Amino acid sequence: MDRIYIEYDNARITKGEGILLNVELYDGRKFENLEARRLFPITGLDKYITLLDEEGVEKAVIRDINTLMEESRENVLNALHEYYLIPKITRIYEAYEKYGLLKMRVDTDRGKYSFDVKNRNNDIKHLYDGRVLIRDSSDNRYEIRDFRQLDKKSQQVFNPYM
Amino acid sequence: MLPENILTNLPFPSEFAKKAEELLAADEKVLFCLVGDLDLKGLYNQSAVLTTDKRIFAFDKYHEGGVLIVDLKDVTESKVKRMYGNAMLRVTCGDKKVDLFRFTYSVASLADGAAIFYENLAKGNDPLKEVELVEATFKKMKSFCPKCGRALSSAGAECINCASKGKLVKKLAGYILPEKGTLLFCFFLSLITTSMALAPPYITKMLVDEVIESSNLKKLYQLVVTLLLIYMVQYTIGTIRGHYMRKAGSRTVTRLRNDIYAKAQYLPMAFYDKISTGSVFARISGDTNNLQAFMLRITQEAIVQAFLAVGIIIIMFSLNWKLTLLSLIPVPLVVLGARYFGQKISPIYRRIWRRWSSVSAILSDTLPGVRVIKSFTSEDRAINKFNSYNNEWLQEDIRASVLANIFPHAVTFFVTCGSLLIWGIGGKWAIDGEITLGLLVSFISYAGMFYGPVNFFASLNDGYQSALTSAERILDIIDAEPEQNFGEGNMVESLKGKIEYRSVNFSFDKIKKTLTNINLVIEPGDIVGIVGTTGSGKSTLVNLFMRFYDNYEGEILVDGVNIKDIDLQSFRSKIGYVQQEALMFRDTIFNNIAYSNPSATVEEVIHAADVANAHSFIAKLPEGYDTMLGERGTGLSGGERQRLSIARAVLKNPSILIFDEATAAVDSETEELIQTAIERLISGRTTLMIAHRLSTLRKANKIIVVDKGEIIEFGSHDELMALKGKYYKLIEIQSMSEKIRKNKEAENFE
Ligand SMILES: Nc1ncnc2c1ncn2[C@@H]1O[C@H](COP(=O)(O)OP(=O)(O)O)[C@@H](O)[C@H]1O
Numbered sequence: 001m002d003r004i005y006i007e008y009d010n011a012r013i014t015k016g017e018g019i020l021l022n023v024e025l026y027d028g029r030k031f032e033n034l035e036a037r038r039l040f041p042i043t044g045l046d047k048y049i050t051l052l053d054e055e056g057v058e059k060a061v062i063r064d065i066n067t068l069m070e071e072s073r074e075n076v077l078n079a080l081h082e083y084y085l086i087p088k089i090t091r092i093y094e095a096y097e098k099y100g101l102l103k104m105r106v107d108t109d110r111g112k113y114s115f116d117v118k119n120r121n122n123d124i125k126h127l128y129d130g131r132v133l134i135r136d137s138s139d140n141r142y143e144i145r146d147f148r149q150l151d152k153k154s155q156q157v158f159n160p161y162m
Numbered sequence: 163m164l165p166e167n168i169l170t171n172l173p174f175p176s177e178f179a180k181k182a183e184e185l186l187a188a189d190e191k192v193l194f195c196l197v198g199d200l201d202l203k204g205l206y207n208q209s210a211v212l213t214t215d216k217r218i219f220a221f222d223k224y225h226e227g228g229v230l231i232v233d234l235k236d237v238t239e240s241k242v243k244r245m246y247g248n249a250m251l252r253v254t255c256g257d258k259k260v261d262l263f264r265f266t267y268s269v270a271s272l273a274d275g276a277a278i279f280y281e282n283l284a285k286g287n288d289p290l291k292e293v294e295l296v297e298a299t300f301k302k303m304k305s306f307c308p309k310c311g312r313a314l315s316s317a318g319a320e321c322i323n324c325a326s327k328g329k330l331v332k333k334l335a336g337y338i339l340p341e342k343g344t345l346l347f348c349f350f351l352s353l354i355t356t357s358m359a360l361a362p363p364y365i366t367k368m369l370v371d372e373v374i375e376s377s378n379l380k381k382l383y384q385l386v387v388t389l390l391l392i393y394m395v396q397y398t399i400g401t402i403r404g405h406y407m408r409k410a411g412s413r414t415v416t417r418l419r420n421d422i423y424a425k426a427q428y429l430p431m432a433f434y435d436k437i438s439t440g441s442v443f444a445r446i447s448g449d450t451n452n453l454q455a456f457m458l459r460i461t462q463e464a465i466v467q468a469f470l471a472v473g474i475i476i477i478m479f480s481l482n483w484k485l486t487l488l489s490l491i492p493v494p495l496v497v498l499g500a501r502y503f504g505q506k507i508s509p510i511y512r513r514i515w516r517r518w519s520s521v522s523a524i525l526s527d528t529l530p531g532v533r534v535i536k537s538f539t540s541e542d543r544a545i546n547k548f549n550s551y552n553n554e555w556l557q558e559d560i561r562a563s564v565l566a567n568i569f570p571h572a573v574t575f576f577v578t579c580g581s582l583l584i585w586g587i588g589g590k591w592a593i594d595g596e597i598t599l600g601l602l603v604s605f606i607s608y609a610g611m612f613y614g615p616v617n618f619f620a621s622l623n624d625g626y627q628s629a630l631t632s633a634e635r636i637l638d639i640i641d642a643e644p645e646q647n648f649g650e651g652n653m654v655e656s657l658k659g660k661i662e663y664r665s666v667n668f669s670f671d672k673i674k675k676t677l678t679n680i681n682l683v684i685e686p687g688d689i690v691g692i693v694g695t696t697g698s699g700k701s702t703l704v705n706l707f708m709r710f711y712d713n714y715e716g717e718i719l720v721d722g723v724n725i726k727d728i729d730l731q732s733f734r735s736k737i738g739y740v741q742q743e744a745l746m747f748r749d750t751i752f753n754n755i756a757y758s759n760p761s762a763t764v765e766e767v768i769h770a771a772d773v774a775n776a777h778s779f780i781a782k783l784p785e786g787y788d789t790m791l792g793e794r795g796t797g798l799s800g801g802e803r804q805r806l807s808i809a810r811a812v813l814k815n816p817s818i819l820i821f822d823e824a825t826a827a828v829d830s831e832t833e834e835l836i837q838t839a840i841e842r843l844i845s846g847r848t849t850l851m852i853a854h855r856l857s858t859l860r861k862a863n864k865i866i867v868v869d870k871g872e873i874i875e876f877g878s879h880d881e882l883m884a885l886k887g888k889y890y891k892l893i894e895i896q897s898m899s900e901k902i903r904k905n906k907e908a909e910n911f912e
């Protein structure tokens with residue numbers, strides 16, 4: 001099967017309905033209202049973005065967002081930012097255990113929020129690149145970009161649970 | 163006015179309430195509200211949807227004027243659009259799509275309920291009736307455990323999480339308690355040895371100051387013999403005590419292991435979807451040992467050491483208080499150091515454990531897959547991967563070892579400094595004649611002994627940290643929520659076999675809905691074929707019926723009773739479940755068949771094997787029914803194993819049968835054998851048969867077509883053929899490829 005790979009300037013990507021994208025290939029082919037999804041949401045944030053139509057059928061794959069033309073790049077990044085709601089935790093006010101749940105109160109790039117973590121052994125993952133991924137009891141995800149870059153207080157509050 | 167007892171998940175924000183009151187018509191009846199946590203741009207913010215019998219009000223600061231109003235009768239479609247970590251409630255009015263409100267997964271199941279409500283209204287259903295369904299969803303969400311805030315399965319039910327969770331110590335004490343007789347005995351013995359240990363330095367003092375000074379030979383020999391006796395008793399008792407301690411310890415750890423294993427058997431499938439079996443192994447083998455060692459230390463050594471410390475201090479003070487204070491100088495240093503050390507080392511212990519559980523995970527993952535490894539000649543890769551994980555463990559362990567060794571040696575150093583102080587200052591006092599030589603010598607001994615307990619308590623923290631991590635991980639399993647069994651004790655004799663699904667929605671991970679709005683009635687004795695493309699949700703549909711997952715919305719009933727209200731084991735024992743992969747255990751063929759009914763007689767087993775078309779091949783095996791199978795049943799072909807698993811089902815004499823692609827992995831000849839076996843088995847029993855090849859559904863009187871988690875067609879073969887929908891297409895495709903295959907075969911024979 002021939003997969004259409006989008007890179008550099010071989011396609012123009014514009015905003016479609018809602019968070020959907022329109023794609024126009026350099027050879028004139030057009031696709032409307034595609035949904036952008038990461039093929040590697042954890043290990044390769046900006047690489048290999050698949051574009052699906054409403055039926056979930058893949059129409060094209062972006063090799064690397066960063067090679068796209070500026071406007072296309074912005075549109076794809078915005079679409080992804082809307083689809084993937086993984087708040088980046090910037091500050092941890094509180095983290096304590098109660099009745100077997102880890103209760104957390106944090107500040108994120110999307111505002112302040114409080115949530116519970118069920119099991120700290122399974123729901124908190126420390127990646128090699130310094131990122132920390134957290135899953136709460138409702139299956140929402142959060143991310144700490146780099147634990148060591150957090151302020152001292154936040155580090156202190158959360159350290160016992162890492 | 164908004165009614166007081168309005169149906170809502172969270173208090174309805176007052177600023178929205180004010181606005182709503184202005185907008186509501188006098189005869190408009192508020193049905194329910196949803197309060198969400200995101201605004202339309204995806205930032206944390208308050209938003210809400212209020213539904214009345216006429217209109218929907220969506221409150222969000224990005225709607226014009228802060229509120230969007232939709233007329234319910236304009237709504238033609240309604241959907242929850244699931245994204246990653248968030249979702250959107252969306253309605254379609256004619257050809258216009260409207261985003262009502264955005265939320266995180268915390269509210270997702272309620273929004274699903276709302277979406278179904280809007281859709282049902284669009285179909286012309288009565289709002290007041292439909293709202294009952296929404297109410298049920300809300301009720302379920304609302305029944306929280308007052309303590310931990312987790313959702314309960316029904317209002318007022320006991321919280322499984324809290325019920326099983328006590329204080330760590332209390333929980334663990336339960337495992338030691340049965341040993342209290344032995345432990346008390348050992349404790350008594352150690353009191354004797356400890357008091358005896360206190361005597362020798364004092365006797366030394368007597369030897370130096372009195373006996374040698376006065377050249378009293380008789381007394382010298384007396385004291386030496388006394389010392390000899392003391393040592394003999396001390397070490398004999400020590401040996402006996404060691405033996406009993408070990409016995410108590412091993413018994414404790416056995417109990418703990420048995421419990422974890424038993425507990426692991428009752429954990430729900432959802433638990434095993436998330437956790438690696440390797441990490442369960444590590445908990446059962448390593449953590450229990452670690453914990454046991456610590457529990458014994460704390461119950462025995464701690465008391466003994468404290469006793470020793472107090473004894474020494476009392477003796478030392480009674481001998482000379484000035485020297486005593488002198489020798490206590492390093493104690494605060496040691497205590498502070500221990501605290502610091504504990505903080506440093508505990509994260510390392512956690513990491514070591516995690517590395518170790520990765521190593522175990524590789525073992526439990528790759529050894530059973532050795533066939534795959536060999537077929538891809540990837541032995542080297544497997545070895546390298548294992549080596550690298552093992553090395554990571556090593557790195558961590560070395561790191562811990564550095565710290566773990568610095569500490570005790572630093573302690574010893576300080577202690578030695580303490581004895582230097584005694585030598586330096588006490589020595590001068592001895593020269594000055596302030597104290598006797600014997601006192602000095604015995605003091606040095608006591609001070610040395612005193613640092614035993616100090617060292618013990620200082621390093622207790624180290625052991626405590628590592629035991630704590632072990633305890634936590636063990637409690638991960640012991641305290642995990644077991645499969646919910648609310649109908650416990652509510653046994654069923656047999657089932658007639660009427661199966662009903664009522665508005666069932668299910669999602670494994672909340673990101674993607676696996677089953678959507680399943681409604682289904684299967685009559686007793688029906689043979690139901692379930693078809694659909696792979697991944698459409700067929701297995702999940704029956705897995706919910708097997709109660710492998712119970713966090714679905716809606717209800718599943720059997721003979722008119724909610725399956726959750728029936729005793730779990732009694733319920734499952736009435737169902738014969740044959741999977742695509744026939745998993746056998748490392749045991750004889752006989753035992754593998756009799757697995758479903760260990761009390762079956764030999765002839766019953768043979769009969770079952772006969773019904774399953776298995777007897778003939780078993781009879782040909784040199785060791786017949788005594789043939790030992792390998793792990794997971796290696797040594798038999800896939801088709802043979804499948805027939806054994808059908809024999810198992812026969813022996814169980816179930817009321818309801820479920821086949822999940824039972825013949826998908828075998829050739830067409832074996833398929834025929836299995837098929838006839840199945841047909842013999844299903845007579846008169848309600849049967850759900852998931853089939854890959856539609857030709858195997860010749861006995862089915864009803865067909866369900868599943869597509870993307872929804873039932874899109876349901877009816878008899880003829881009805882569905884007449885419908886010319888998905889089923890018709892599937893049949894066409896398959897009969898075409900069947901024809902091609904037949905032609906090919908014919909060609910080859912010619
Ligand atoms: N344990 C699981 N955890 C998460 N998702 C699962 C799990 N089992 C199945 N799924 C997903 O659920 C969907 C339906 O699976 P399944 O019912 O096995 O399909 P079928 O039996 O029709 O082939 C698939 O998309 C599959 O990826």
Ligand SMILES: [Mg+2]
Pocket residue numbers: 700701702822823
């Ligand atoms: Mg399946």
